[in-house]
Amino acid sequence: MILALSGCSSHWDCTDTTAERGEAGVRVRVEDTSGWPLGVIAEVVDWRLEPHPQVSDEGDQVPFHYRFGVDEGSGPAVDACAVDEERVALGCRTGYSAEAFDPDGDHMGGDWLTVERPDQVAGVLLIPNDQSCDGRACEQDVKDGGGPHPPEPAGVGDRL
Helix, strand or coil: CCCCCCCCCCCCCCCEEECCCCCCECEEEEECCCCCEEEEEEEEEEECCEECCCCHHHCEEEEEEEEECCCCCCCCEEEEEEECCCCEEEEEEEEEHHHCCCCCCCCEEEEEECCCCHHHCCEEEEECECCCCCCCCCCCCCCCCCEEECCCCCCCCCEC
């Protein structure tokens, strides 16, 4: 007995999509790549201008603290940006909920934002898009890649 399969070609339909950037704020509801809330709040608790202790000769930078309303040790990540009065990003980095913890269990984190013009900093904003996972793209793996991806991380000069 010989089995033969009729001409059936396998065609992978791989599609990458990039999420729209959500509205930045001091307190945001973290959202997935489809724009749906994850049930997690992230907020900037405080910020200030001061020299970084390891590179104090570089002048003032922006230390800031943030809080994630999340119970598990790992979870979402959001971009944090120092902005000027016009909400133009002066310096950004990603803050991870997995790094946000303190002895009181408040899920607090802190980091530094490097900016060229500290005198222009008017605040620190969070962008609600979850940046914790960026799955494989079609060009990396046509079979298992594709799907929704977070927007490009915010950078200097982006209006938030």
